[in-house]
Amino acid sequence: MLNALTRKSQLDHMSKFEYDLLIIGGGITGAGIALDASKRGLNVALVEMQDFSQGTSSRSTKLIHGGLRYLKQMQVNVVKETGRERAIVYENGPHVTTPEWMLLPFHKGGTFGEFTTSLGLKVYDSLAGxxxxxxxxxxxKKEVIxxxxxxxTDGLKGGGHYVEYKTDDARLTIEVMKKAAAYGADAVNYVKADGxxxxxxxxxxxxxxxxxxGDVYQIKSKAVVNASGPWVDEVRGNDVAAKQxxxxxxxxxxxxxxxFKQEDFPLTQAIYFDTKDDGRMIFAIPRAxxxxxGTTDTFYGEDKSNPTAEAEDKAYLIDAINFMFPTLNADVSMIESSWAGIRPLIQSSGSKNASDISRKDEIWHSTSGLITIAGGKLTGYRHMAEEIVDDVADYLKKHFKMNVKKVSTIDEPVSGGDVGGSVGYQNYVENISRKAPSYGLTLEEGFHLAMKYGSNVETVYQYAGITNDNHEKYELPKLLYAEVIYGMLHEMVIKPSDFFVRRSGKLYFEINDVLNYRKGVEQLLQDTLSYDDNARQQYAEELDAAIQDTKR
Known part of the structure; x- marks a missing residue:
């Protein structure tokens, strides 16, 4: 269990135990490796220097997609693998992944024509199963309009209609991490691998x-995997053998x-469209x-821990919007919030355009035994994890004569995913929502929680039911109070930003909730986790900075 109250004792335990596998990095890749390895029966530890998913894994386009653009680049195997992986991700976690019909319009002179769109999407469907x-x-044309x-409408000829999958990337990561913890993995946030x-x-x-x-621990393990995303090179830099x-x-x-607010950019149909000048394609997606x-795709060499949307980034996207939606008259002042993420890609010779660099993952081995996973995509996290753990199994067999069983996570629901798969999910949500009033919640609130937490929702309901009006003490709605308590006890929420940014996504899509309830959440966290006023002030300032970054 990812319990913030027992985090210190968990670290003490981790320093006294030798693990089979230690993972550096708590994004989706690290979480996937932890799940795969712990299901195989390995003793697993994982450390993340920030919060879980704070890096790339909470800053994506929030799509589990099959990589249609890779078909254009003739990367057939990539399309086949990612297309099939997205269906697995959906089946194992329908509460964090939702089918989303996408419209691909084609205009005269655009990236796709009628024939290429029809053929491309047909091949895409076949490859992705x-x-x-x-x-x-x-x-x-009429149906598109x-x-x-x-x-x-100028030059519009028609469109292709196909399915992608919308996700909450940070919640997907935490649900995978929670499932790994259920198999016995010890995962801790805000712990940095210093050497x-x-x-x-x-x-x-x-x-x-x-x-x-500030405490320093030694954590021992037979095998160590570096899955630190954008920080892969820095971690490898601490290993002389890997660096050489x-x-x-x-x-x-x-x-x-x-x-944008819906009234400023009314959209009920997700769309994947051409930009004006550089031939890239971007998404516009309705949500909440x-x-x-998004998204842009530019080289970046600044602070990896805190990328932000700069004026030129926003101007690029505004220009793209006004090109495809000329009657909107979109303006930077209409932007309600923003986020920026870093993609860690493997350097390839001759790649002058950021969009041309392969998103493929690679595994690197050091003579010291350090195994590094670099590159990759959100959609392919499960398959990447399987490949890494296969390598770990070989390493353990060679050096420690350990026989690690081969298991599959193809049919392994993530935490909250025990809802009867995608077929039974809606029935589950409708049935479980009816219990909400008995815990002092409305049917609508129960439905919202069930959609978000899946088969974990009854635990959240119980926290709502036993508040004894404590939520009023903190001036919080009962639903929000229950979510924060659940976050601390089951998802290792420590800071206000952990909850508002990554466990709930409110900073991006419900900014008013952040502004209205932050003080109550800050007090609730401090009272429950017993940290001092200096820590509370520091965490409040971090949330201030996050708010400013998303609104700058």
């Missing part, structure tokens, strides 16, 4: 610094998304009463 009821259909009335431990030149663990207390052996390194690109648009 798309279910019959989700296969593409072609739309006339009916779905997206404010689309550019490696060695015996005879072989990595045997890490020196770990608790970023909250591998000439490849990461290059970082930045992706920015901007969010808002519309968000």
């Amino acid at each position: 798309v279910d019959k009821n989700e296969r593409r259909n072609m739309l006339t 009916e779905r997206v009335p404010n689309i550019k 490696f431990l060695y015996e005879n030149g072989i990595v045997t663990g890490i020196s770990a610094k608790d970023m909250l207390s 052996q591998t000439k490849k390194h990461l290059v970082h690109t930045k992706g920015v998304h901007i969010v 009463g808002k519309t968000y648009v």
Whole structure:
């Protein structure tokens, strides 16, 4: 269990135990590795120097998609693998992944024409193994306009209609992490791998610094995997052998998304469309009463821990919007919030355009025994994890004569995913929602919680039912109070930003809730977790900065 109240004792335990596998990095890749390895019966530890998913894994386009653009680049195997993986992700976690019909309009002179759109989507459906009821259909110009009335009509010829999958990337990560913890993995946030431990030149663990207390621990493990995303090269830099052996390194690109109120950008149909000048394509997606648009793709060499949407990023997206939706007259002042994320990509020779660099993952081995996973995509996290753990199993067999069983996570629901799969999900939500009034919640609130937490929702209901009006003490709605308590006890929420940014996404899509309830949440966290006023002030300032970054 990812319990913030027992975090300190968990760290004490981790420093006294030798693990089979230690993972550096608590994004979706690290979480996936932890789940795969712990299901195989390995003793697993994971450390993350920030909050879980605070880096790339909470800053994506929030789509589990099959990589249609890779078909254009003739990367057939990539389309086949990611297309099939997205169906697995959906089936194992329908509460964090939702089918989303996407419109791909084609205009005269655009990236796609009628023939290429029809053929491309048909091949896409075949490669990805798309279910019959989700296969593409072609739309006339009139049908496109009916779905997206404010689309550019000049040169419009029609469109393709196909299914992608919308996700909450940060919640997907935490649900995978929670499932790994259910199998026995010890995962802790805000712990930095400061250096490696060695015996005879072989990595045997890490020196770990608790970023909250300043305490330093030694965590020992037979195998160590570096899954630190944008920080892969920095972690490898602490291992002399890895630094000397591998000439490849990461290059970082930045992706920015901007969010509008629905009244400023009315959209009920997700759309994937051409930009005006550079031939890139971007998404506009309705979500939670808002519309968000992205992404950019530019080289980035600044602070990886805090990328932000700069004026030129926003201007690029505004220009793209006004090109495809000329009647909107979109303006930077209409942007309600934004986020920026870093993509850690493997440097390839001759790639001058950020969008041309491969998103493929690679595994690097050091003579010290350190295993590094670099690159990759959100959609392919499960398959990447399987490949890494296969390598770990080989390493453990060779050096420790351990026989690690081969298991599959293809049919392994993530935490909250025990809802009867995608077929039974809606029935589950409707039935479980009826219990909400008995815990002092409305049916609508129960439905909202069930959609978000899946089969974990009854635990959240119980926290709502036993508040004894404590929520009023903190001037919080009962629903929000229950979510914060659940976040602390089951998702290792420590700071206000952990909850408002990554466990709930409110900073991006419900900013008023952040502004209205932050003081109550800050007090509730401090009272429950017993940290001092200095820590509370620091965490409040971090939330202030996050708010400013998203609104700058």
